[in-house]
Amino acid sequence: MSQNSQPAYPTQTPPPPANGEAATGAASLQAAELLLHLSRLVHGGQQDDKTQALTPAQWTALRYFARANRLSRTPSAFSEFHATTRGTASQVVKSLIAMGLLERRANQADGRSALIEVTPAGHERLRHDPLAALGAAIDALDPQTRQSFTRSLSQIGVTLARHRRAPVFGKCADCGHCDRSQPDAPWCRCMQDGLDGREMDALCVDFSPATSRS
Numbered sequence: 001m002s003q004n005s006q007p008a009y010p011t012q013t014p015p016p017p018a019n020g021e022a023a024t025g026a027a028s029l030q031a032a033e034l035l036l037h038l039s040r041l042v043h044g045g046q047q048d049d050k051t052q053a054l055t056p057a058q059w060t061a062l063r064y065f066a067r068a069n070r071l072s073r074t075p076s077a078f079s080e081f082h083a084t085t086r087g088t089a090s091q092v093v094k095s096l097i098a099m100g101l102l103e104r105r106a107n108q109a110d111g112r113s114a115l116i117e118v119t120p121a122g123h124e125r126l127r128h129d130p131l132a133a134l135g136a137a138i139d140a141l142d143p144q145t146r147q148s149f150t151r152s153l154s155q156i157g158v159t160l161a162r163h164r165r166a167p168v169f170g171k172c173a174d175c176g177h178c179d180r181s182q183p184d185a186p187w188c189r190c191m192q193d194g195l196d197g198r199e200m201d202a203l204c205v206d207f208s209p210a211t212s213r214s
C-alpha cells in the first residue's frame with residue numbers, strides 16, 4: 001500500500017463473468033486502466049527540487065530528444081510521438097529551450113532545417129528523471145517476464161498507432177528499412193545512409209515494423 005495515502009490500483013482479479021469473451025474484455029480493460037495509473041504515478045509523486053519543475057509533457061519532450069535519431073529530432077516528429085498538435089509540441093519545445101534544457105542546431109544534412117538537441121543542462125536534468133522509478137520496477141521483473149512484457153507493450157503500441165493512423169516509433173533492429181546483410185555495416189534504405197551504434201539504438205519516426213513489410 002502506498003504511504004502517501006494515494007489509493008493503490010485495485011489488483012484483485014475481476015469476478016468471472018458469464019462468458020469467456022466478457023472475461024477477456026474486463027481483464028483487458030483493467031490492464032488498460034493499470035497502464036494509465038502507472039503513468040499518473042510516475043509524475044504524481046514527483047519530488048522535483050529544481051527551481052523550475054517540469055510538466056509531464058516537458059519530461060516527455062526532454063526524454064524524446066535525448067533518444068531520437070537525426071530523422072526525428074524535430075518538433076513535428078515530436079508532435080507525432082506525443083500524439084499532439086504541432087502547435088502544442090512547438091510550445092513545449094520552446095519552453096524547454098527557454099529553460100536552457102534544449103537548443104536548436106543547424107541540420108548538417110539539410111541546411112534549411114534545424115535539429116533540436118538536449119543541452120548539457122538537459123542531460124543533467126534527465127539524471128533525475130521520475131521515470132527511473134518505473135524503469136527500476138520493470139528491471140526487477142525476471143528476464144523472461146520483462147522480455148515478454150516489453151514485447152507485448154510494443155505490439156500494443158503498433159496496434160494503437162495503426163488504429164489512429166499515427167506513425168509507429170521504434171529502433172533500427174526491428175525496422176523493415178534496416179539492411180543488416182553486412183552485420184558490420186548496417187544500412188538504412190529509407191535514409192540511404194549507414195547506421196552507427198547510436199543510430200541503431202535511437203527512436204525513429206520513419207520506423208516501419210519489419211513484420212508489417214513481409
Ligand code: SF4
Nearest residue numbers: 172175178188190204
Ligand atoms: S532503419 Fe528504420 S528505424 Fe533505422 S533509421 Fe532507418 S527508417 Fe529509422
